Amino acid sequence: MPRLADLAPATAQALELAGAIARGTLQHPDGEVLLAGRPEVLSRLRDLADQRLRSRPAEYDRVFGDLLALAGQYHWSAALENFADDFYTVPCPHCGAEVTIAIGAYGFYSAIRDWDRGDVERRELLPAQVEELPDPGRWMHATAVRDGQQRIAEGIRHLFGRAECPTCASAFSVADAYTSANLPPALETA
Structure with missing residues (x-):
């Protein structure tokens, strides 16, 4: 990572490689050891990724994911797409x-996804209010707004918002x- 920080x-x-390495720590139980001991290197790489985002590069979505990974948000860096047509499958925490x-x-x-009929029994999501976004959603949203990435900002509000289960009608985050459904085993006990 220090060499990548020098080259970045x-x-x-x-x-991009530094972001991929940071994101890859999710794949191995001891992967975070790669990043430990040199917080100044990660800080420098985060600053470089943030500077790159401010220039609004064509590959904004990927660089945004790299920034998330370098900021320790490995889970979200691996999960987020570009909110053009993202679909997530989650178990209802109630039923x-x-x-x-x-x-x-x-x-x-x-x-509820029906393979013959598509998505049935749709319920509109309730997006989080900007002032009520929890971290890291608040920081992610502020970064996207700062950079004029409205689709990503709006997607983050919905991702950190509430859904209604079409089966039991309970609301959940x-x-x-x-x-809960996707946190890697290495991080579940952390």
């Missing part, structure tokens, strides 16, 4: 039903349900 100001590929969450061009809703 001159080449976008070094920053266990498999709920599909759509965020993007197809709408902002929870539903989309982000909490997704995190």
